[in-house]
Amino acid sequence: MREGMVVRTADGERLGTVVRAGEDTFVIEKGLLLPRDFTARYEDVAEVRGSEVRLRRTRDEMIPGPWLKKREHEEVVSLGTFGAPQELVVELAHEEPHPRTVVREVGQLRIHKVVRTEVRHFSIPVRREELVVERLPVTDEAHARSLEGTPVPGGAAPFEEVSFVIPLREERVEFTKSTQVWQEVRVSKAAQEELRTVRTTVRRETAEVEERGEVLHEGPVDGLHS
Incomplete structure (x- = not known):
């Protein structure tokens, strides 16, 4: 049992809505202009289906509860002199998103x-x-050249011990590096427009009219529930 659930009697009449749930009983309020409440026990519940509660009792068998204390915005409205045309206008508001x-x-x-x-x-x-x-x-020609005074490498004389060092060279690869731009990363931002479906919740006030005593009116009372 939770607040806001619709309560109907055994014969299907709408009794009101649950406004308070206790351990053994719950309170049902009915009416907007002249609110009143009923007290029901959980053992009086015959069926709970979705957000509706059906009782085992009829309206006449229900236990009347104490009148709920007036809300801060409630006041007694005088409709003028007896016998004169009278009219009460209650503005109902709704939220517009x-x-x-x-x-x-x-x-x-x-x-x-x-x-x-x-x-x-x-x-x-x-x-x-x-x-x-x-x-x-050694040929005669080579011997003749030696006699003509061809110098011996290093100036070594015959029968003189000497060592000759002949350097051998090679080419090696060395690198010099230069910086080059090989690629660019370009980032751009563009706004794209799209159609998006969104939803929100809004509140709407409705009037719930309760008849007490002999009230004469034209048309069904339910016609005011819009």
Whole structure:
């Protein structure tokens, strides 16, 4: 049992709505202009279906409860002199939604540069010196050149122990590096418009009229429930 549930009697008459639920009993309020309440026990409930409660008792069998204390906005209204045309206008308000758009951050794009090292392979021809040692027989021509005073490398004389150092050279590859731009990352932001269906809840006031005593009126009372 919860507040706001519609309560009907055993013969299907709408008795009111639940306004307070206790341990053993619950209070049913009916009426807007002249509200009154009834007290029912949980054992009086015959069936609960959705948001409706059906009792085992009829309206005449219900236990009248104490009048609910007046709400702060309730007041006694005088309709004028007896016998004169009288009219009471009760304004019923409703909420009207006015949608608008607000800017909210929904995400971020973060870009940062990362330096990675990779290996590049090059095929470059290089030169190197190699020493070729030949042993040749001495001919008369070579002997004649030696007699003519051809210098011996290092100035060594015959029968003098000496060592000759002949350097051998080769080409090696060295790198100089320059910075080049190989790619650009361009990020642009554009606003896209889309049609989005949204919904909200609004409140509407309705009038619930309760007849007490001999009240004459034209048309059904339910016609006021709109």
